[in-house]
Amino acid sequence: MADTARRTGPGRRPGARTLALAALLGLLLFEALHSAVRYAARAPVRGEVARAAAAGTVAVLAIGDSFTYGIGAPPGLSWPQQLAGIRRARGEVEPVIDLAVPGANSSEAVEVLEGALQAGARPRWVVAAIGNNNSWNLRRASFWTDFPAEAVPAGVVERVAASTGLGRAWAAFGTRGTAWPVEVIDPDAPDAYSSARPVVEESGIRRDQPFLKEWLAHDYRRLCTLAAEAGARVAVMTYHWGWRYVREAQVEASRECPGAVLVDNRNFGVLSHPAAEFVSDDGWHPNERGYADVARRLDRAMAGR
Secondary structure (H helix, E strand, O other), rough: HHHHHHHHOOOOOOOOOOOOHHHHHHHHHHHHHHHHHHHHHHHHHHHHHHHHHHHHHEEEEEEHHHHHHHHOOOOOOOHHHHHHHHHOOOOOOEEEEEEEOOOOOOHHHHHHHHHHHHHHOEEEEEEEEOHHHOOOOOOOOHHHOOOOOOHOOOOOHHHHHHOOOOOEEEEEEEOOEEOOOOOOOOOOOOOOOOOOHHHHHHHHHHHHHHHHHHHHHHHHHHHHHHHHHHHHEEEEOOOOOHHHHHHHHHHHHHHHHOOOOOOOOOOOOOOOOHHHEOOOOOOOOEOOOHHHHHHHHHHHOOOOO
């Protein structure tokens, strides 16, 4: 009787099966929440893809990451939105469509472009600023499927995985049977990008810059092929800061892609104003004045000035 009471009473300890079930439910709940976050983050992009497809011919399809999305500036003042304002002031009505995803690597950005073109968008220009996130974000990386296995340096995945730990917002995705981490970014969080710094520093992936450069160059070649098939010209846009291999790949891509132009933002604003006046409080992204400078540079480049 005492044993029965101990097993069934209110103070009993949960058995192994109960603990396993609770752990499974917790894992399923986490995955559901994580999927919802990723779905919500891409919802605006899906809306823009639909708008681009409905518009048919658009002036610009802009792909990229937070630099193109407009992190660091108030809503409505990203460089694609300010470029659209410059064009409207001249009476040019074809839309500028921003397909950027904060935190995206180059492969993800090119996938978004491919989806928009398949949906029916007909851009005159494809503008791309991609690559800065490749140092820490390997999600859906094209090298897993497009590169021979021996081309991927040994230990890349292991070093990135070793840099992650409990308490960080990471989830495992399977690619070629290997689990690798992906950071969940809330672009509205004040410290959305601060967690990327230690990840890059701890992972050691920067030691494989030749490999990362080849990955980025590969994605730029994919982008140029897609743009050519759509009859669009390409504008390769550099960042105002970033890893050296990123800028090298961008400059080379602008030379190799037929008809492409290079928009170099490495020193934006410094010729006429202190650079700090063009950078947001996070120290990484431009503010509205910085994005305005980027928009003017791009407008001049596309006009051949």
